[in-house]
């Protein structure tokens with residue numbers, strides 16, 4: 687099979703795709719003379735992640751026989767990095783860095799993932815107006831201002847500790863494991879949930895309750911459709 691060039695949906699780089707040898711995966715055979723529609727598996731020469739290509743298995747004028755090595759990809763999956771998405775309550779800039787942490791992790795870049803998680807926690811403190819002091823002081827201040835629960839504060843400290851390790855050269859000899867990076871990303875998400883997501887959900891519920899209450903109260907005074915349709919907003 688040839689080595690098609692495309693943009694890798696995992697690492698987002700223009701790359702060469704390396705074919706994995708396998709039997710043709712036919713999606714639609716067509717009539718004996720028509721080229722078959724099917725799938726093939728490749729790995730990215732850059733990040734090593736596997737991608738699925740949809741494409742054409744040519745029959746080259748030989749009815750009923752497809753040619754695996756002449757597979758022509760027409761579409762690639764995934765088409766974009768499978769990154770975590772955050773609700774709108776997380777500020778866009780912070781959501782981007784946090785998503786990048788997950789994106790780095792998804793292609794096995796654990797050190798980059800942990801550094802991004804550390805950056806995210808620092809940005810959370812900054813977004814709450816906490817600009818002074820070391821990262822540890824900022825995290826403590828988030829807790830002191832009742833912006834995070836105690837267990838979230840402890841989680842933030844864990845993110846900071848490993849984040850510091852990730853910035854040091856001795857990491858070359860002692861790399862961050864997948865398990866460690868997984869734990870750190872979970873902790874980072876706990877911080878985002880505690881500071882942005884959970885409070886926004888609570889606020890939305892409160893607003894919905896007050897709207898309902900107000901609508902019920904209004905309903906008793908504007909009982910006719912005419913009154914409602916002529917009412918000024």
Ligand SMILES: [Zn+2]
Nearest residue numbers: 694697730733
């Ligand atoms: Zn790649």
